[in-house]
Amino acid sequence: MTEASTNDPAPESAPEQKAEPVVEAAVLHEMPGRVTELGGATVGNTTCEHPFMVAEDVNVYYGDNHAIQNVSLEIGKKEVIALIGPSGCGKSTFLRCLNRMNDTIETARVTGNITLDGKDIYRKEQDPVALRARVGMVFQKPNPFPKSIYDNVAYGPRIHGLAADRAELDNIVHTSLERAGLINEVKDRLDEPGTSLSGGQQQRLCIARTIAVNPEVILMDEPCSALDPIATARIEDLMDELCEDYAIVIVTHSMQQAARVSKRVAYFHLGLLVEVDDTDRIFTNPQHKLTEDYITGRIG
Amino acid sequence: MTDNRTTRQKVEAGLPRRRRKELRFKLLGMLATTVGILFLGVFFSSLIADGASAFKQTFIKLDIELSEEVLAPGGELDLAYADFDGLVRSALRAEIPEASGRRDRRELYRIVSVGAGYQVRDLISRSPELLGTTQTMWVPASSNVDMLIKGNIDANIEEALRPLSDKQIGWVRTLQEAGRLESRFNKALFTNGDSREPELAGIKGAVMGSLYMLLVTIALSFPIGVAAAIYLEEFAPRNRWSDLIEVNINNLAAVPSIVFGLLGLAVFINWAALPRSAPLVGGLVLTLLTLPVIIIASRAAIKAVPPSIREAALGLGASQMQVVFHHVLPLALPGMLTGTIIGMSRALGESAPLLMIGMVAFIVDVPGSLTDPATALPVQIFLWADSPERAFAERTSAAIIVLLGFLLVMNLAAVILRRRMERKW
Numbered sequence: 001m002t003e004a005s006t007n008d009p010a011p012e013s014a015p016e017q018k019a020e021p022v023v024e025a026a027v028l029h030e031m032p033g034r035v036t037e038l039g040g041a042t043v044g045n046t047t048c049e050h051p052f053m054v055a056e057d058v059n060v061y062y063g064d065n066h067a068i069q070n071v072s073l074e075i076g077k078k079e080v081i082a083l084i085g086p087s088g089c090g091k092s093t094f095l096r097c098l099n100r101m102n103d104t105i106e107t108a109r110v111t112g113n114i115t116l117d118g119k120d121i122y123r124k125e126q127d128p129v130a131l132r133a134r135v136g137m138v139f140q141k142p143n144p145f146p147k148s149i150y151d152n153v154a155y156g157p158r159i160h161g162l163a164a165d166r167a168e169l170d171n172i173v174h175t176s177l178e179r180a181g182l183i184n185e186v187k188d189r190l191d192e193p194g195t196s197l198s199g200g201q202q203q204r205l206c207i208a209r210t211i212a213v214n215p216e217v218i219l220m221d222e223p224c225s226a227l228d229p230i231a232t233a234r235i236e237d238l239m240d241e242l243c244e245d246y247a248i249v250i251v252t253h254s255m256q257q258a259a260r261v262s263k264r265v266a267y268f269h270l271g272l273l274v275e276v277d278d279t280d281r282i283f284t285n286p287q288h289k290l291t292e293d294y295i296t297g298r299i300g
Numbered sequence: 301m302t303d304n305r306t307t308r309q310k311v312e313a314g315l316p317r318r319r320r321k322e323l324r325f326k327l328l329g330m331l332a333t334t335v336g337i338l339f340l341g342v343f344f345s346s347l348i349a350d351g352a353s354a355f356k357q358t359f360i361k362l363d364i365e366l367s368e369e370v371l372a373p374g375g376e377l378d379l380a381y382a383d384f385d386g387l388v389r390s391a392l393r394a395e396i397p398e399a400s401g402r403r404d405r406r407e408l409y410r411i412v413s414v415g416a417g418y419q420v421r422d423l424i425s426r427s428p429e430l431l432g433t434t435q436t437m438w439v440p441a442s443s444n445v446d447m448l449i450k451g452n453i454d455a456n457i458e459e460a461l462r463p464l465s466d467k468q469i470g471w472v473r474t475l476q477e478a479g480r481l482e483s484r485f486n487k488a489l490f491t492n493g494d495s496r497e498p499e500l501a502g503i504k505g506a507v508m509g510s511l512y513m514l515l516v517t518i519a520l521s522f523p524i525g526v527a528a529a530i531y532l533e534e535f536a537p538r539n540r541w542s543d544l545i546e547v548n549i550n551n552l553a554a555v556p557s558i559v560f561g562l563l564g565l566a567v568f569i570n571w572a573a574l575p576r577s578a579p580l581v582g583g584l585v586l587t588l589l590t591l592p593v594i595i596i597a598s599r600a601a602i603k604a605v606p607p608s609i610r611e612a613a614l615g616l617g618a619s620q621m622q623v624v625f626h627h628v629l630p631l632a633l634p635g636m637l638t639g640t641i642i643g644m645s646r647a648l649g650e651s652a653p654l655l656m657i658g659m660v661a662f663i664v665d666v667p668g669s670l671t672d673p674a675t676a677l678p679v680q681i682f683l684w685a686d687s688p689e690r691a692f693a694e695r696t697s698a699a700i701i702v703l704l705g706f707l708l709v710m711n712l713a714a715v716i717l718r719r720r721m722e723r724k725w
Contacts, residue, residue, distance in 0.1 A: 104614060106538060129619050137615035143608035145627060155626075156616040206612070213616060 036289040038269060043287040044277035048076035048264065052247050053098060053135075053217060058112035060093050060102065067093045071112075071273040073266055075217070080239060080248040082258035082279070085268035086294065091251045094268070095219050098249065099135035100128040116217070133160055136215035140222040142202035144194030144209070149186050152194040152205055153177060156213035172212055180208035181238055200231025207238060211246075218242065220250040224257065236261050255295055259283055267291045347704075351697025357486035357499060358446040359438040360412055360475060362391040364420060368432050371424065379425050385417035388439065395480065396471045407468055411475075413440040415488075415500045438484065443498040443691035445472055449483065452690055463690075489698060493666045494680065498691030501684070503699050505666045509579050509659070509674030510648060510706075512667060516583020517590060517647050522640050524587075525594030529636070532595070533602040534624050553592035560589045561653030569657060576658035577673035585653045590643035597639020601632035634721035641714040645707045651678035677703045 035043050051074035060067045068090035075081055075098075083091035093102070100121065102108040114121050121131050133156075144152050153173045156162075163169035173190070177183040182204045186197070194205050203223055210218055220239075224232040239248055239261050252258050258265050258279065265282040267275045267290070275288040286292040305313070364387050371382040389409050393399065399408040416439035424431065440446075444463045447453045453462055455469050464472075475481045492502030536542045564585035568574045574581050605628045613623045654660065659675050660683065667674035675683065677699060684696040 099615065101611070101614065104610075129617050131617075132615060133617035137611075139608060139611060139615070141608055143606075143612040145609060145612065146631065155613075155618075159616070159618050159622055159626075209612075209616065 035287060038272060038274070038290060042072065042273045042276055044275045044282070046073050046266075046273070046276045048074045048079065050077040051075065052077045052117060054113075054115045055094070055097070056113040056115075058094065058097060058110065058114060060090070060097060061107075061109045061111075062105065063107040066271060068097075068268075068271045068273075071268075073273060073276060075247055075249055076264075077247055078243055078245070079264065080243045080250060080262045081264045081266060082262035083249065083251045083266050083268060084253070084255065084258050084294070085274075087253075088270075089268040090271040091266075091268040092221055094273075095137075095221055095249060095251050098217070098219055099132050099137055101132075101137065103128055133213050134215050135217045135219060136210035136213060137219045138203070138206050138210055138221065138223045141226055142199055142206055144197070144202050144205050146193060146195055148191050149177075149194050149197070149205060150190040153208050153212045156209060160213060162213070176208040176212035177205075179211055179238075179241070180204045181234060182208055198231075200227050200234060203227060203231065203235060204238065207235070207242075211242065215246065217247045217249065220248065222251050222253060225253060232257070255283070267294060269294070347697050347700055351694055351699075351701045353450050354489060354694040354698035355486050356450075356483045357488065358441040358449045359482050359484045360441050360445075361436060361438055361480040361482065362388065362395065362412075362416075363434055363436050364388060364391045365434045366420070366424065366431055371431065377424070377428065377431065379421060382421070382424075384420040384424075385414075387420055388412060388416045395478070396474060399467070399471065404467065407465055408471060411442055411445050411468055411472060413442050413499045414497060415440050438482065440488065440499045441472075441481070443689060444468075446499055447690050448472060449476075449481065450694075452694075489695065493664045494662060494675070494683070495664060496662075498687075498689050498695060501692070501695060503677065503680055503702060505663055506675050506677045506680035506699070507702070508667050509582070509663075510676040512579035512670050512674065513582040513586055513676060514644060514648060516580055516670065517586040518640070518644060520583070520587040521590045521594050521643065525591050525640070525643075526598050526636055528591075529595050529598030529602060530624060530629070533599050534620065534628065549592050549595050553596060556652075557589055557650050558652040558656060560585050561656030563588065564653060565656045575671050575673075577661050577663065577675075578671045579659075579667060579674045579676075580670040581657050582654050582659050582674075582676060583670070585657060586647040586650060589650060589653065590640075590647050593643040593646065594636075594640050597642070598632065598636040601635025601639065602628055604635060605631045634718050637721075638714045638718050641710050641717070645710045648676075648706060648710070649678055649703065651676065651682055654679050655682075677706070 053075040055071060055073045055075075058071045059069055071090075071094055073081075073094075083095060085091050096102045097110055097114060098121075102110055110122060116131070116134065120126070121135075145155065147155070150173055153176050154163075154169055157169060157172050163172055174183065174187075177186060182201060185201060186192075186205075194202065197205060203226075207218075207223075224235050227235065236257065239250070242248060243263075250258075250261065262279050264276065265279050266273055267282065267286075267288070269290050275282065275286060275291045277287070282291065283295060286295060292298075303310070366387065370386050370390075371377055371384070389405075392408055392412060393405065396408055399405055419437065419439055423435065423437070441449070444453065445468075448455065448464055448469065449472075453464060455462070455464075459466055472481065488500055489502045491504055492500055493505030495501040532542065532545065536545075564581060568581045568584050569576055574584075609627050609631065610623055613627050618626065654676055658673075660679050661673060661675065662683070663673050663675055665672070681696055681699045681703065684692045684699060
C-alpha cells in the first residue's frame with residue numbers, strides 16, 4: 001500500500017493514487033520516506049546557494065487551462081539547472097515565464113512572483129524588451145534569421161545599441177562566434193545566409209546570437225532535440241563553458257543530457273514542480289516516486 | 301456468411317477497382333485541362349485573327365504642293381485657318397483626273413482620311429521653310445478604303461449596300477496600281493486619343509487614363525492595405541471587433557465592383573465635389589476595390605512567416621515593432637507585392653465602376669494630369685465595341701490585345717518578384 005509521507009500537507013489528494021499498483025516499486029526500492037502523491041509541496045530542495053532568479057508560487061493559465069501550479073524555484077548564478085518531465089508537464093511554460101515570452105500569447109496569464117537579481121520581472125515598469133536582453137533564449141528548433149551569419153549574430157547588439165562602431169560590432173560578432181565554438185567553421189563565410197549551415201551549426205549560431213547580447217541568464221528549450229549526437233555533444237561542451245559566466249536553464253527530454261550538463265535538476269509533472277535537487281541526488285536517490293518512475297523510464 | 305479470405309486477398313481483390321477509379325479520375329482531369337486549353341486557344345486565336353489587322357493601316361502617297369497662295373493668301377500663314385484640306389484635295393485630284401463633277405470629287409475626297417489635312421498642318425508648323433515646295437507624303441486612307449484593302453468590304457455586293465461606290469473602288473484600284481497605296485504600321489493606334497474616325501482613333505488616351513488611375517490606386521492601396529494588414533495581424537487584440545472587421549473585409553472583397561462605382565459617385569463626386577471623368581476619382585474608386593484584396597493577401601503573407609522567426613527576435617529583446625519591421629515584413633513582402641500586383645491587374649481590367657463616375661465619356665485629348673477627363677482601357681474597349689463603324693471592330697480586338705498584354709506583364713512581374721524575393725527558412 002501507499003507509503004506514509006513525512007511532508008505531505010494534502011493527504012486528501014492521495015486516494016486516486018491508491019489504485020496504482022505500487023507493489024513493484026516498493027519491492028524494488030524499499031526506501032523509507034518516499035513521497036508518492038501528486039499535488040503536495042515540491043520535495044527536495046528548491047533553494048540554492050547564490051540565487052539569481054527566484055520564482056515563487058508561479059501559476060500560469062492558458063485561458064481556462066491551468067498550465068503550471070504553484071511553482072517555486074531558485075536559479076543560481078553560474079549554474080546549469082535542468083528542467084525535466086514528460087511532455088506537457090509545464091517545463092517549457094515555466095521556462096517561458098522567466099523571460100516573459102508568455103506575454104506574446106494573448107490568453108496566457110501568469111500569477112506569482114519571479115525576481116531577477118531581487119527585482120520582480122512582472123512589475124509594471126519592467127520592460128519585457130529590457131528583460132529579454134538580460135535573459136536570453138535558445139529554442140528547440142534552430143531558428144536563424146534568413147540573413148547572413150554576421151547579421152544573425154549582430155542583430156541583438158544592433159537593436160540594443162551595444163556597439164559604437166563597425167569595429168566594435170565586428171569584435172562582438174567574432175567573440176560570440178568564438179565562444180559558441182563556431183568561428184573556425186564560419187569565419188570565411190560570414191556573408192552566407194545563416195540558414196545554409198547544418199542543423200548543429202545553426203543551433204550554435206543561435207547560441208552565439210544569444211550570447212552576443214551578453215545576457216545574464218540563458219534559457220534553452222530542448223536545444224538538442226533536433227540534433228545528432230555529435231552536434232549535441234558540442235552544444236553540451238559549450239554549456240559547460242558558458243555556465244562559468246551565465247546561469248543556464250535547460251529544458252530537456254534526455255535524462256543523460258540532464259545528468260551530463262546540469263548541477264541541479266527540477267522534475268515537473270502535470271504542471272507541478274514535483275522535485276528539485278542536486279543532479280547526483282535526483283538520479284541516485286529521488287525522493288518522489290514520480291521522479292523515480294520517470295528517470296527509470298516507467299513514465300514519460 | 302463469413303469471409304475467410306486473408307487480408308492480402310481482400311486487399312488484392314479491391315485493387316483493380318481502385319486502379320480503375322484512379323484512371324477515371326486522371327482522364328477526367330486531363331479532359332478538363334484540355335477543354336480549358338482549347339477554349340483559351342480559341343479565345344486567343346480569334347482575338348488575334350480579329351485584332352492583328354488593326355496594327356496595320358492603309359496609307360496613300362500624295363504629292364502635296366504646299367502652295368503659299370492657298371495657305372497664306374494674305375501673305376501671312378495662319379495655322380488655325382489655313383486650308384490644308386484643300387491642298388490634300390488638289391493633290392488627290394491631280395492623281396485621279398477623271399473625277400471631274402462635284403459629286404465625283406466629293407466622293408473622291410472621301411477616300412482619304414480627314415486626318416490628312418492635320419498631317420499637312422503638323423508638317424508646316426514643324427518646318428515652315430517647306431512652304432512653297434512640293435512634298436511627297438503618306439497620308440492615311442479613310443477607314444472604308446482601309447477595310448476594302450483588308451478585305452472586310454465585299455466589292456461584289458450591291459453598290460447601295462456597301463460604304464464605297466463603284467467609282468471609289470475604281471479609284472482605289474488605280475492608286476493601288478500606281479503604287480500609291482501601302483499598308484503601313486498603324487502608329488496612330490498608339491499615339492492618338494480616341495476619335496470618331498477609326499483610322500485616327502488610338503488608345504493612348506485610354507492607356508494614360510489607366511496609368512494615372514493605377515498610380516493613384518497603388519499609391520493609396522499598397523500603403524493603406526499593408527498597414528491595415530500589419531495592424532490587424534500583429535497589433536490588434538483578438539476580440540469581437542477584430543472578428544467583425546475581418547468578416548467585413550472578406551465581404552468587401554466579394555462586393556460587385558459597380559457598387560464601388562456608385563459609392564465613388566456619391567462620395568467623391570457628389571459630396572467631395574471632385575471632377576467627373578477624372579483618373580483621380582477612378583483611382584480612388586479602384587483603391588476601394590483593391591484594398592480588401594491587398595489586405596487579405598498581405599495578412600496571408602504575414603501569417604505565413606514562421607513563428608520561430610518571431611520568437612527568435614523576441615527572445616533577443618526585439619520590440620514588437622522591430623520584430624515586424626526587421627523580420628516579418630521583409631519575409632512577407634514578396635507575398636504582399638504579389639497580392640498588390642494581382643489587385644492592380646484586377647483594377648486595370650475593371651470597367652463597371654468607372655462607368656458610374658463618368659469615365660465612359662468620349663474624350664479625344666490624351667489626359668495630362670490626374671484631374672483631366674480620361675477614359676480607361678477597358679472602357680475604351682467598351683466604347684469601341686459599341687461603335688457602328690466596321691473598322692472599330694478590329695480596333696476593339698487590338699485594344700483587348702494591348703490590355704491583355706499589360707495584364708500578362710503584370711502577372712509575370714508578380715511571378716518573377718515572388719521567385720526572386722522568396723527566401724527559404
